[in-house]
Amino acid sequence: MFGFGKKTPDLETLLADKHPQVLAELNRLSCPHIGDQIVDLGIVDALRTDRAGKDTRVVVELVLPTPALKDREQLEADVVATVQGVLGADVPVVVESTSDVKPAVQADGQKGALPGIANVILVASGKGGVGKSTVASNLAVALAQLGCKVGLLDADIYGPSAPTMFGIADGTRPGTIPSSDPQRPQIAPLDRYGVKLMSIGFLVDTSTPMVWRGPMIASAAMQLFKDVGWGELDYLVVDMPPGTGDVQLTISQQVIVAGAVIVSTPQDVALADVIRAKAMFDKVSIPCLGVVENMSYFLCDGCNKRHEIFFHGGARQASERMRVPFLGEVPLEAGVVGGGDTGEPVVKKFPQSASARAFLNLAREVATSLAKTAHDNPEALAPPSISISGGSLKGAGGAGGKKPKKGLPVVS
Numbered sequence: 001m002f003g004f005g006k007k008t009p010d011l012e013t014l015l016a017d018k019h020p021q022v023l024a025e026l027n028r029l030s031c032p033h034i035g036d037q038i039v040d041l042g043i044v045d046a047l048r049t050d051r052a053g054k055d056t057r058v059v060v061e062l063v064l065p066t067p068a069l070k071d072r073e074q075l076e077a078d079v080v081a082t083v084q085g086v087l088g089a090d091v092p093v094v095v096e097s098t099s100d101v102k103p104a105v106q107a108d109g110q111k112g113a114l115p116g117i118a119n120v121i122l123v124a125s126g127k128g129g130v131g132k133s134t135v136a137s138n139l140a141v142a143l144a145q146l147g148c149k150v151g152l153l154d155a156d157i158y159g160p161s162a163p164t165m166f167g168i169a170d171g172t173r174p175g176t177i178p179s180s181d182p183q184r185p186q187i188a189p190l191d192r193y194g195v196k197l198m199s200i201g202f203l204v205d206t207s208t209p210m211v212w213r214g215p216m217i218a219s220a221a222m223q224l225f226k227d228v229g230w231g232e233l234d235y236l237v238v239d240m241p242p243g244t245g246d247v248q249l250t251i252s253q254q255v256i257v258a259g260a261v262i263v264s265t266p267q268d269v270a271l272a273d274v275i276r277a278k279a280m281f282d283k284v285s286i287p288c289l290g291v292v293e294n295m296s297y298f299l300c301d302g303c304n305k306r307h308e309i310f311f312h313g314g315a316r317q318a319s320e321r322m323r324v325p326f327l328g329e330v331p332l333e334a335g336v337v338g339g340g341d342t343g344e345p346v347v348k349k350f351p352q353s354a355s356a357r358a359f360l361n362l363a364r365e366v367a368t369s370l371a372k373t374a375h376d377n378p379e380a381l382a383p384p385s386i387s388i389s390g391g392s393l394k395g396a397g398g399a400g401g402k403k404p405k406k407g408l409p410v411v412s
Contacts, residue, residue: 011056012049014087022047022086026060029078032071033368034375038062038079041375045098047083057092058083065375066234067099067147068367099147101234101367102374104258104287105382114225116232117151119258119370122251122286126273128242131294132263133161134345135330135362136239138355139261141347142363144194148234151189153224154199155251156241157217162199166192167343174202177229186229193348198228218250225255235367244280252284256382258370259289261327261362266293266314274315278322285383289369290325291315292362295332299354327365330358 015022027039038044046061060079064072076095083093107113114120123136133156140152154162162168168190176185187203189196200220212220230236241247251257260281264274274291281288293315319326333346333355342349347356373380 011058011091014091015047015049015058018086019047022083025082025086026079029075029082031065032069032075034065034069034372036375038075041065044079050094055092057094058087060093060095062095062097064097064099065371066101066367067097068143068364069371070364070368072097099234101148101371102378103256104370104373105256105380107256107382113256114230114236117230117236118234120236120238120255121289121366121370122238122240122257122260123263124240124248124260124277124281125242125263126244126275126277128159130263130265131330132242133165133239135261135263135292135294135359136237137162137165138345138347138359139363139366140195140235140237141193141345142356142359143235143237143367145347146360146363146367148363148367149232150194151196151198151230151233151236153228153236153238154197154201155221155224155238155247157200157212157220157247158241160199160201162197162239163201164341165343165345166190166195166197168192168197168202172202174198179229184227187227189228189230193345196230196233198224198230200224214246218246221247222250222254225251235370244277248280249284252286257286258373259287259366261289261366262291263294264291264315264318265295268314271314271318274318275322278324287373288322288324289366290327291319291322292327292330294330296329298332325365325369328358328362330362331355 023039023044026044027037029038030036031038031041031043034041043062043064044060045063046059048059048061050057050059060083062076062079069075076097079095080093084091087093101118103118105119121139123132123139125132133154136152140150143150152162154160163170163172172190174190175188177188179186187198189198190202191197238251240251262274262277262281264271278288296315315329316326331354333350333353346353347359350356
């Protein structure tokens with residue numbers, strides 16, 4: 001547990017002598033929003049001395065349940081203060097944090113887990129035009145900025161937006177990487193702003209309309225999940241198509257989903273669709289992580305005043321009615337729209353803006369919620385695959401369980 005050197009016996013001896021007391025005092029700290037003491041949780045991984053230049057310091061190694069833990073900075077500051085409270089205020093103490101992100105839901109033997117991906121997060125809406133793709137893109141970039149390993153899957157087959165929002169040039173095509181089947185290589189996702197990206201827009205000519213029936217759309221969406229070499233990810237953010245159609249049902253049948261974030265705007269017409277979207281996720285046993293109100297208010301560049309042009313507070317009221325968390329308000333700013341159009345999400349382009357701060361807070365809320373679920377229910381299994389009767393889907397692959405003959409252009 002100790003990284004003792006030979007040149008600093010005083011500090012090494014002090015740490016060795018005070019080691020039990022340091023651990024006891026550290027165990028008075030609880031993990032923010034998770035519960036339990038940090039030593040008991042295994043968050044305190046090691047105490048050691050380390051030489052930095054001519055000076056020697058004490059290093060506390062932490063293993064966090066997520067890099068995006070809410071109030072992480074306060075926890076790290078409390079750890080430093082606690083150690084100095086035992087060893088002395090003049091003892092230099094630093095924290096080195098890593099993470100071990102656990103799945104919020106375990107495989108149940110019926111659905112195919114995505115190898116290497118700890119948690120799949122759906123970003124959904126009951127209707128179009130509420131900024132779902134903007135929220136998904138900025139959520140993914142925010143998680144990456146907070147230190148998470150993140151992928152973004154653009155599952156909106158009819159209207160892919162990831163190529164535009166991430167500045168991917170027209171005609172850019174992903175490569176392939178070897179898989180366990182030599183005859184069927186995997187698609188290599190693109191990488192932008194620390195996020196692994198995949199979209200149907202990278203595989204087809206987006207200027208040509210996608211005249212595909214529901215089963216083909218559902219099959220293409222599943223190939224984007226399973227035929228892509230995602231590697232090791234803490235979170236795969238999925239930008240869902242609007243509504244409650246074949247893609248949503250197929251994903252619920254075939255993918256282990258940690259939870260869904262529902263995007264709304266303040267208007268009543270949008271909120272009615274939120275309630276329908278929540279009802280759909282309830283029917284397919286996908287947890288709702290909460291509701292985020294996009295375009296919540298307008299911030300004027302000139303006057304810096306808040307203008308509630310779409311009313312205010314509707315999404316919060318809807319979340320209270322549905323008894324799900326309210327994940328925050330994202331203001332309407334020119335930088336949000338401009339960033340999406342120029343291929344640089346606002347979290348990256350204007351990190352000090354109110355919108356960027358809102359997306360970073362959203363990322364912390366979602367990641368911490370999943371870490372809390374993983375801690376509270378470590379053996380929680382994914383719900384069994386559903387069977388949709390009287391509809392267009394009755395199993396894997398599309399209507400009536402029939403699989404379309406053709407696959408995606410790159411992997412067909």
